[in-house]
Amino acid sequence: MSDFSCVITGGGDSEGPGGADALRASVESVLGQSLRGAEAVVVLAATAAPAVRTAARALADRAPGRVRLIRADPAVRTTGALRNAGLDAADGRYVLVLATGERLQLHACRNLWQAGETSRADLIAGRWSRITDEGGKEREPSWQGELYARSRTLSRFTDAPELVVRDALVTGFCLRREAARRHGLRYEEDLAHGEILFGPLAAAAVGRIALVRRLIVTGRTVPDRARDLAALVEAHRRVANTLLAHGLPGLCEERERAFARDHLVPLARTFPQLPAARRDRVTAAAARALTGSFRSDLPGLPPLERVAVNLLARGDAEGVLTAAYALSRPATVCAPLTTGADSRVAWGGDPERPGIDVTELGHQYRTFGDARLMNRLTRATAERGRLLLEGRLVLPGHSGPAPGTPLTATLEFRARGGARAVAFPVDEVRHDGDGIIWRARADVSRRLRPVGMHDTAWDARLTVTAGGPDGPRSVSDLFAPQDQVEEALRFAARPRLGRLAGDTWEPYITLKDHFALRLTARRRPARTTHRLVRYATRFRPARKAKLLVRSLRKRLDRYRSRGFKVPVYNTWLTRLPVRRGSVVLESHMGTCYGDSPRALYEEIRRQGLKLHATWSYDPSPAGFPDDARLVRRWSWRYLWALARAEYWVDNQGFPQQLHKPRHTTYLQTWHGSAYKRMGFDETRVRLQNAPGRERLQRAVDRFDHFLVRSEHDVNTLARAYRLPEERLLRTGYPRNDALIAERDRAETEGRLPRPPLAGALGLDDHKKTVLYAPTFRGGPGKQRRARLLLDVREFAERFGDTHTLLVRAHYLESARLPLCPPGTVVDVSRHHDVSELLALTDVLITDYSSIMFDFALLDRPVVLYAPDLEAYAAERGSYFDLREEAPGPVTATQEELFATLAELKKSDTRYADRRRAFVRRFGPYDRGDAARRTVAAVFAPGSSRGARHTIDHDRGAGR
């Protein structure tokens, strides 16, 4: 008796590709196991191919004790039956079934065995990976990470519902043979892909299940969904019925959704690659298989996925093709939309069939020229030596030119990766109900003249202009499935380099399903040239040269890397003589021109001080002032400017690694009072190792002046960064001068007219302006996309008529906002100066952001929306109790927030006193003249020379 029996079948009816090679790979992976007591039970069908038989025999001869060959009865044909025969023949303590081509990881049996022995479980499952469609790369299914986050033992399969909701148990698990026998676990013999059913059946039958976080199986092939759809649906249906029989309708519903997402949507996505006849066959089969029990109105599915599944179930081949295009381009309107009486938007313009709700996509808020429209190429052929193209542009129901509007269009071919484009007139453009039909004849042979090198591919685009040359225009690529262009369609080409560079235009469909032309060589001279060029660029010296060039480039890149710049800066540049009167300013690591550095800069300009200012930007200089020198952060010019500057002004910190030259005065304006713990009070910093903490300490030691706006700042920020008393400037924040001026103006003159920015943002004077500015939730690292906790769309629905929502994501993050009705939600994350936004805001919604300390100065209502207050305060730590001291109501749920907003007028008077107390505590030094006082303290001649301190690393520099 062996420890572990691995059943592998050969020659069954639903075998994957590969045949003998696949069988050999699987069996060899068993023989290579680190657990030496693992045997392979190879079950051969009577109908197996000769190559498979020979391979199996050779393997059995090679390792007679460890490979057992079983020849199945001639009556046994299906893979399921062969596997059952294997299960019968297996004699190991554990038994595992491998599909042909799947390979066990080196330590798979050992890991399963160990988990089985320690947990006494009957089913032990681990991770597996499959060959994804593109390029044969192996990948694990995305849901697997969570399922196998920890190794554990389950008393019942419902403790980990993903096991049966997803196709988790199709491979990579083993059964205690004795338990499999006791529960009579068998493969369904009439079912192709019986493993989809077998796993959940086994999981439901046995008691304890052990999950191990180890990779067990690799090389699983994804089933050919177009071919096997009926079998997949049947297997899925039987699993669903099993779940229902166990009294688990909830899991059954989740499984329906998972099946749609894992099988039906991927199937729909492959449609552009399938030929037309196959598409029709697949949709017909899908319609047959999915009618009846399958619920296609799955509620939890995103809109476009829902559309694809629905159309598949309806058997609408052309519709699924459209949906596939929409799935790969969510921002493109691909089908006519109809708006119902309740302003819900439905997909498809056919009035007889019920539409599928796609209101969420927000297409209804886009107008012609603003929305991307699908342009379906319907015909591509040759007509008297010219390329004849016909197509149809989809118009969504609500917008688009009226039927009578004059339309003009041009067809354009553009060299890929280049700027050259050639335009062709379009013969015919006309309205057609919910679309625009066009037809163009392009004489590509004569008009399209490529150079012949580097511009061999040309993409087609159509531009449609409605109502005269200045009307809205819609630009679209030409979409077509892969089989749209006939093989024989070709045109003569005349490259400028001559016929040797290429002689034929060949229309084709790109990998992204767009129509394009490529220059090819068909005649002998061009073919010979191509072959020669190919040889010259690929033979050994050329390869060597390429490697050399690459390594040289790598070396050059090193000289541009920070690792090189930092030591050069610290040892050499800091020795440069000071440039008197030069200031380097930076706000939020160069991301914006705003905050206190901007206020100081403007004050310096206003006073006319003779200072030479340099602003640092990253990534783009757009929006920065013209009258200052601009340098990109981390560029050589930036380092040069820093090394020679007399003053550094910044609100967050110049790069930590850079030393401050000894002639420089560093004014740290800081970017806000603290609610959450900062600096050395932060848990993350405390846990860092000693060198890490010393680095931070050295960076902080560079500050010569640090602005504070209250004693709270002195007790929190100054202490957290270990700043001595003499470096603190009790002036308040220069950025808040504008807010105090605005408050005074509003008190004396009223709120209207609003600052010009309101007009630029399209704010209505009759609507209230609400600013939503949540705080930074990420840690250090590259993840920069945050999910907003506030459902912006719902806000727009409830308050869109009376309020405008401005959304400002943290400067380190970006938010993706859903499409909302125009004038209800505006993304202001890219706006440079927050103070300007605050000045025109009526109500602020925030959570823990320091923005509340500044906004309170305006004496306008604040609502705190902190659904994760406890968790956040526990994780990040806080300096005071937000509920006690907040300048406004603290809400924990969205409902509460909306209720508070709805009756703000009534409730606000209650909070007016609290707000003033808040300002007294957190911003007493903000009196409206911070910029003037700071400039006087730091930049005025003779003011701060004595305040500058030197630190250790200065000694090395400037000798």
Added chain:
Amino acid sequence: MSRDIFIVSNSTDELGGVTAWMHQTARLFAGQGHRVHAIGIHASDLKMALPGQPGQPAHPVTALYPAHPPTPWTPHGVRDRFRLPTRRKEAARVAAKKRAVARLSEIFATARPGAVVIVTQVWAMEWVGEADTTGLRVIGMSHESYGYSRASHRYRWIKNHYKDLDHWLVLTEEDADQWAGDGMNNVGFLPNALSRLPVVPSPRTARTVASIGRLSDQKGIDLLLDAWALVAPARPDWRLRVYGAGEDEAALKARCTGLGLDGSVEWMGRTDDVERALAEASVFVQSSRGEGFPLALLEAMASGVPCAAFDCAPGVREIVRDGEDGLLAPAGDIAALADRLLRLTGNPRLRDAMGARARSGVQRFSEPETLRRWEELFAFLER
């Protein structure tokens, strides 16, 4: 069945947890009738007292180098390449390494079939990997948490050296899972053993909180002082005793004075009698930034002293079941640690209940239990 077992560590007698573990385990295996040989890559200057009788331990101990071998040299820049003395030194280092590897191979060659090499620290693999280990089963070990390895250069070493080993071990299942998720499928886990259970538990009557550990940055004594600064005003009659010595001693004492804790913190210096120290304490506190499977915590619990600790590694969670036989605070959260200390110092009933549970619970890491798991592992690897 008697086997030949070689345990290879960085050093034979360096002061530290892993070396202590090596000699403890060697003694255990020898007690089972195995032939044990403890090998250190080098002998150390900072010597620890070897266990057993004063003088020699029961098992043979070999050091390949008399002192820490020089680290490999990689030239930086063009000028460095032509520096002859450095080149000569490097050549000498390579020759010495060759000799050490040969010596190691010689030792391994004496083994009977079924012999096992246990490499306790990944650095030693530089030698074991080059030595002739045919016929031997090599088992790697990492005595620290995944997170702590991840942040250090040892992460690369483990990935390179342990990838092709038959089997290697970390201390807890959670660490093993993390390594497995990182592509190491040959990883298992085996916790450290508690060396001995004191006959009498601590009476838990003294108003003393004890901390035992090197005074180095990793042990986070600075965090403990900050936490104690929050506790001391509320518990004026309690004392914090800090046992241990180390490179940060002066800085820590200065910090203690700065916080005004001189009256309430006692610096006890290094101790060889941990049991007595624990018998004089009622609460044990551990404030490390990183840990593997802390023996100090195990020993305190074996003495029936309830613990307050930072939850800095899976090993800590494994030993202390939070709220049951000790209290855990999120790693680095000083206020939380102070809160746990206040709870333990303020409630004698809680102390007694947790201390008693800790003493009985910690016996799942007893020596016979660990030995059984080792024997099971040896048998398993032969399947």
